Amino acid sequence: MKYVNHSNLFLPLLFLLLMVIAGGVAAQTVDGARITSTCQVERPSDSGHGARSEDAPSGSGLSFSIGGFALGGSRPRSPSYESESENTPREESHSHSNVGVGLSINLGELFRHLGKPEIPQQLFEDGPRFESAFSMACIPVRGFVRGGWPLVIDYQAxxxxxxxxxxxxEGRDPVVIPLRRGSEHNLLKLRLPxxxxxxxxxxxxxxxxxxxxxxxxxxxxxNVFGLGAGPRAVGSVAIDQxxxxxxxxxLGKKETARFSFYSRSDFNRAAAEVLRVINRDGDLQVRLARSIPFDGGVAAGTWxxxxxxxxWDGTDADRQPSLxxxxxxxxxxxxxxxxxxxxxxxxxxTVEVTR
Structure with a gap:
């Protein structure tokens, strides 16, 4: 096993339905909502002049390394955390400014459900939604939230x-939560407004x-190591290591890869997913290669x-090699x-698959 220095690995070479082509293309959805190439969500009711959080940057993208350290990082993941906090976003952090990703994403389906009395069963059954392909320039995830719920993020910038x-x-002002600045490893526990x-x-x-x-x-x-919402997701990140x-x-030698993780809470749904990482003109992207569900979920305190x-045998969902x-x-x-x-x-x- 080797720890990968991402800068050395990818510079020579992700969490929504289409991968970004160089520069990104704005995606217009059925209801008029779109995500622009500069990482901004725009909805018809937004005129671009709403209030902004003073602490949050105006719309732009991010370079994101899922799980690992940012490009150029070289330290292994630490089991301890240098800082931890309980914070409630300030009122001024609520914003009409919008964000998004420089890639195509189907917000139409999402916003058609948002604000309706019925809860989309798909999110309950399929869990937090990272689409089959997305850019590491910005990480979008569809999941449930509730006022007063804890939100946890494990990251290092x-x-x-x-x-x-x-x-x-839908129907509420966007909430902007500035994260703690500095280059230390952070495990932040925040209270949703x-x-x-x-x-x-x-x-x-x-x-x-x-x-x-x-x-x-x-x-x-x-670098984001973990992200979750709800009491069962928080303490530390409920799935880690x-x-x-x-x-x-x-593949020629019929070698396989092994994976494991630790669950700190009971969850009755779970899945492990292999993501293929691609560099497109410096834009790191991931595409789902294989999804492996866990029938019955996972139990607290379990490796x-x-x-x-x-x-994992190195193949995708169609059992074709995923190099x-x-x-x-x-x-x-x-x-x-x-x-x-x-x-x-x-x-x-990362695991590199070769012929």
């Missing part, structure tokens, strides 16, 4: 980077970062894949009857 989490719920309502609502969440400098927005760098090895596997190894670099993404969530909490976590290691 490059020096000089300003990062934030933004939450979009009451303005999100006391019922479960489907939402679009984005994690983004820009460099803290004047002038036109310039992409920053951030995602391991994926060895560093290289050969999944340690006693009974979990194996190149790959990351492991683990999602876990609760069904409608259990509360709708959700969490996602990523490996700090």
């Amino acid at each position: 490059d020096p000089g980077t300003v990062a934030s989490v933004e939450i979009h719920v 009451d303005q999100l309502g006391n019922e479960l609502s489907p939402a679009l969440l984005l994690v983004r970062a820009v460099k803290d400098q004047p002038g036109a927005p310039v992409l920053g760098r951030i 995602v391991d994926f090895q060895p560093g290289t596997m050969s 999944v894949g340690r006693d009974k190894p979990l194996i 190149g670099q790959h990351l492991m993404q683990v999602r876990a969530w609760l069904s409608a009857q259990a509360g709708g909490d959700w969490v996602a976590a990523w490996s700090a290691w």
Whole structure:
């Protein structure tokens, strides 16, 4: 197993339905909502002149390394955290400014559901939604939120980077939560504002970062190790220590990769997903290669894949070879009857598949 220095790996070479072509293309949805190539969500009711959070950067993208360290990072993941906090977003953090990703994303389906009394069963059954392909320039995830719920994010940003989490719920002002600045490893536990309502609502969440400098927005760098919402997702990140090895596997030699993770909470739904990582003109993107569901979910205090190894054979959903670099993404969530909490976590290691 090897830890990958992402800058050395990808520079020579992700969480929505189409991968970005160089520069990105704005996506217009059925209801008029779109995500622009500059990482902004625009809806018909937004005239571009709404209030902005003073602490959050104006719309831009982020450079994102799922699970690992940012491009150029070289330290292994630490089991301890240098800082931890309980925060409630300030009123001025609520914003009409919108964010998005420089890629195509089907917001029409999402916003048609948002604000309706019925809860989309798909999110309960399929969990937090990272589409089959997305760009690491900005990480969008569709999941449930509720006012007063805890939100947890495990991350590390490059020096000089300003990062934030933004939450979009139909019929409510977008919420902008600035993340703690500095280059230390952070595990932040935040309380979602009451303005999100006391019922479960489907939402679009984005994690983004820009460099803290004047002038036109310039992409920053951030590493996200885990993200989740709801009481079961918080404490630390409820799914962590995602391991994926060895560093290289050969299909010709019939080698396989192994993966494991630790669950700190009970979840009655879970899935492990292999993501193929691609560099497109410096824009790191991921595409789903294989999804591996866990029937019955996972139990609290359990090492999944340690006693009974979990194996990936290097092929995609069509059983075709998936060559190149790959990351492991683990999602876990609760069904409608259990509360709708959700969490996602990523490996700090990549596995390269060769012929």
